[in-house]
Amino acid sequence: MACSIARTLDVIGEPWSPLVLRNVYIGINRFDQLQQTLGISRKVLAERLKWLVERGVLERREYSTKPPRHEYALTPMGTELCDLLLVMVRWGDRWLAGEAGPPVLYRHHACGQISHVELTCSVCGEQMRATDVDVLPGPGSLATA
Amino acid sequence: MACSIARTLDVIGEPWSPLVLRNVYIGINRFDQLQQTLGISRKVLAERLKWLVERGVLERREYSTKPPRHEYALTPMGTELCDLLLVMVRWGDRWLAGEAGPPVLYRHHACGQISHVELTCSVCGEQMRATDVDVLPGPGSLATA
Numbered sequence: 001m002a003c004s005i006a007r008t009l010d011v012i013g014e015p016w017s018p019l020v021l022r023n024v025y026i027g028i029n030r031f032d033q034l035q036q037t038l039g040i041s042r043k044v045l046a047e048r049l050k051w052l053v054e055r056g057v058l059e060r061r062e063y064s065t066k067p068p069r070h071e072y073a074l075t076p077m078g079t080e081l082c083d084l085l086l087v088m089v090r091w092g093d094r095w096l097a098g099e100a101g102p103p104v105l106y107r108h109h110a111c112g113q114i115s116h117v118e119l120t121c122s123v124c125g126e127q128m129r130a131t132d133v134d135v136l137p138g139p140g141s142l143a144t145a
Numbered sequence: 146m147a148c149s150i151a152r153t154l155d156v157i158g159e160p161w162s163p164l165v166l167r168n169v170y171i172g173i174n175r176f177d178q179l180q181q182t183l184g185i186s187r188k189v190l191a192e193r194l195k196w197l198v199e200r201g202v203l204e205r206r207e208y209s210t211k212p213p214r215h216e217y218a219l220t221p222m223g224t225e226l227c228d229l230l231l232v233m234v235r236w237g238d239r240w241l242a243g244e245a246g247p248p249v250l251y252r253h254h255a256c257g258q259i260s261h262v263e264l265t266c267s268v269c270g271e272q273m274r275a276t277d278v279d280v281l282p283g284p285g286s287l288a289t290a
Contacts, residue, residue, distance in 0.1 A: 002248035004237025005167050005230055011241070015158035022150050026280055056240075077240050082275030083264055085150055087232045092149025095201075095222050096156070100285035103147035106278040111269035114281075118273075119228055120265045124256035128263075130227030133251040135171055136259075140245035 002140050011055045011081075016040060016048050018085065021074075024058065025082045030071045057081055086117045147285050156200045156226075161185060161193050163230065166219075169203065170227045175216045202226055231262045 012018055019038055023029070028037055035045050049072060052058040057078035063071050074082065086106070093102040093116070105114045121128040157163055164183055168174070173182050180190050194217060197203040202223035208216050219227065231251070238247040238261070250259045266273040 002242075002245070003164075003167070004234045004242060004248060005163060007241040008233040008237040009160045009163055013160035013163075015154045018150060018154055018158075019148075022148070025275060079276060080239070080274075081236055084229070084232050084236060086264060086273070086275055086278070087229050088153040089149045091226055091229060092153040094225070096152040097147075097149060097285050100147070100287075102283040103149060103285040105281045105283040107281060108266045108268065108271075108273050109277050109279070110271040110273075111266060113266075113268040115266045115268040115273070117264045118267050118270075119231060119262045120270075121253045121256060121258075121260045122263050123253065123258040123260040125263075125265075125270075126253075126255040128231070128251075128253050128255075128260070129225075130170060130231055131224060132254050133231070134254070136250045136252060138247040138250040140242050140248045142245075 002142070008084075011052075011057060012084075014048075016044065017052060018088070020045070020048055020052065021057070021078065021082060022085055024072050024074055024078075025085065029073065030063070030069070034072075052078070087119070090116045147287070156197075156202060157229075159193075161189065162197060163233070165190070165193055165197065166202070166223065166227060167230055169217050169219055169223075170230065174218065175208070175214065179217075197223070232264070235261045 016038070020034060023034055023037060028034060031045070035042055038045065049058065053060050056075055058072045059075050060070050060072055063069055089104065097103065106116065107113065108115045119128050120126060161183070165179060168179055168182060173179060176190070180187055183190065194203065198205050201220055203217045204220055205215050205217055208214055234249065242248065251261065252258065253260045264273050265271060
């Protein structure tokens with residue numbers, strides 16, 4: 001059965017990839033910085049970065065030639081994937097942050113206020129949560145993978 | 146460093162858990178059904194279900210006593226986690242569905258239209274994507290884990 005969730009998980013579906021994305025999103029984008037902040041082995045990090053570059057989520061840029069050193073940047077596809085992080089944050093803040101409160105706050109450029117994301121309908125603009133929709137087969141429902 | 150993304154991944158951060166959630170969300174909620182539709186080993190499925198129950202995302206209910214058989218239901222915490230699936234769907238539809246188009250369509254109860262989720266600001270209601278925010282330390286930033 002074709003499924004956009006399964007396909008998305010194929011790109012980011014192990015715990016390190018979203019944390020790599022988070023770090024690149026907040027500007028921690030060089031190999032050594034990523035390795036230190038994530039506390040991940042160099043081998044695993046190199047594999048995840050290679051995978052995310054191959055899948056079109058990150059691009060690799062050389063910032064030093066002697067010695068050769070690389071940094072990573074979000075592609076447009078990767079930037080949109082970071083939207084998912086904002087929704088993860090919202091859920092984690094609500095259900096897992098406890099009395100200490102949210103570890104990170106988000107200030108919205110448009111209004112300058114500390115806020116969080118809401119999910120709304122692209123057509124009518126009203127709230128659109130998982131309980132607010134019916135699920136129907138789409139044109140790609142018979143595609144393989 | 147405290148992080149709501151890392152905490153959320155601790156709950157759902159391997160590929161099977163979101164697919165288990167997806168299935169329970171669309172009503173495939175008995176062990177044997179889950180096992181058959183996901184093509185996952187009984188052992189791995191049992192472990193994931195146990196984990197999701199322990200973390201408060203699913204609850205387990207007996208629907209037959211002879212023989213004992215169980216089904217799984219989303220808790221309020223789990224239902225909110227399904228919001229994340231809608232955002233995964235949107236990204237997968239946009240970037241990975243190809244010419245076949247979206248495998249699944251979502252009809253919004255409020256307006257009756259086929260639509261998708263948009264991320265908007267809880268304060269001003271305008272679009273709030275990952276590129277629309279500044280990230281600041283929050284009250285729980287020094288919490289451990």
